[in-house]
Amino acid sequence: MESSAQYQLLYHRLKKEILADVYPIGSVLPSENDLCAAASLSRSTVRQALSQLETEGYITKQKGKGSIVKSKSRSLNLLSFHGFSAMVDKTKMSTLSVQEPTFMPWPEDFPFELSELEKGAGCIHFARVRSVARRPVMYELTFVPNLNLPRFVRQFKLNQSFFEFLAKEYQLEITGMEQQIWAVAANSIHTQHLQVESNTPLLKINRKYHSNRSHLHLYSILYCDTEKYALGNTSGVINQSL
């Protein structure tokens, strides 16, 4: 962490504590004045930290009441499976390795444009199948340019979170992404991995992730069986008021 600003330090601390359930969802954070006293900071500085938590969706503030913890992450938004009414139980999710991480040249029909830097570096590729309640729902192909990611092939285990691994091992954070979405008919590869009949409609998503290393992008190709679980996400600033 190289953020030396006081409000950034407080922001990170509060975010960690929210994620660690020190302040569970629905609970109220200490008041601004309490945070001032505890951290020996001015109210302006404390408010700057809280403001960042608010814009990132972790808390909502209510005049007269306080700062209420809203959610523990805003990234569920990007790629989460939903049942028809309730969120899928995370304990029922599992990941199967289809292709262990290997170093290889970029595929010839790679659907994304690559920079010269990326082309020259070659890529690391792996593939996984995600299941919910033992039912395969997503077949995911990931491609990473081999740029300053030492020991990746050996150290990354496919059953762990890819993004968390990148953050912990390389201080690499995902800052944004572009995606394109199609509906396609399942071919023989998909029928095998997703256990669906041929020509079943599948969601195909091509994703390019941007990171805090300006020239390093990650690429994913996803095939999703939405027969039972829809792919859901949320975007923008949503007003609460349950």
Next chain:
Amino acid sequence: MESSAQYQLLYHRLKKEILADVYPIGSVLPSENDLCAAASLSRSTVRQALSQLETEGYITKQKGKGSIVKSKSRSLNLLSFHGFSAMVDKTKMSTLSVQEPTFMPWPEDFPFELSELEKGAGCIHFARVRSVARRPVMYELTFVPNLNLPRFVRQFKLNQSFFEFLAKEYQLEITGMEQQIWAVAANSIHTQHLQVESNTPLLKINRKYHSNRSHLHLYSILYCDTEKYALGNTSGVINQSL
């Protein structure tokens, strides 16, 4: 406009001026000190307005340089068609009315949960087909609760932008949305409107839009033929957890 706060007034003024090309994309806003002097405000207040413009994606700030206009809207991200490499020519897009706006009760199998307020109000419904280069690509069903939207049925023309109409007529702004996405096989209704063969894979998207009126939501059901054009979007700062 019922925002009496000074920073809100400045925020709205600057936003309008950005949209009106007083400050085109890439240009630099007046410096914070200039804005202070011009509006007789303190720098904190000016910074609060600029901060809001920044989090909403209108400007980026750069230390030492200034506030640079980034984009004129943040909602195009939500729904745009892409060709394989370049954006589709907007002049080739057209809209066909399938169902003119009519007042009706909510459908019995409506896929979203409705509040009691919305249920009681009934809904306004209309449907459109969007085409790119004379090829139908999207069949869109829209449902709006009949809440304080006078003259809607009479005044809204289906070939105009729905969101722009709401903004201009009712000062209604879209602040966010939730969506669920499926891949489905085309049935007889879709084959008719989208001119595709039966069982063609289609993208189905259910959307709930949130607005600046906290109890007013808009609902859309979309069917997209992605044979030729993918549905693309970009999302800003996101977090890990995959």
Next chain:
DNA sequence: AAAATAAACTTGTACGTACAAGTTGAAATT
């Protein structure tokens, strides 16, 4: 002329004060 330096900008961080306005619960009144 070229390079180093300094001055004059810009935004970023951090401190402080004061009061407005919404919420809550205890105290006083009925």
Next chain:
DNA sequence: AATTTCAACTTGTACGTACAAGTTTATTTT
């Protein structure tokens, strides 16, 4: 006991100061 009132919270808005740090332009020096 029920209601009203008020005090003690909470966040929101707005003002001010001071300095740090990045960028650009003008000046001075080489």
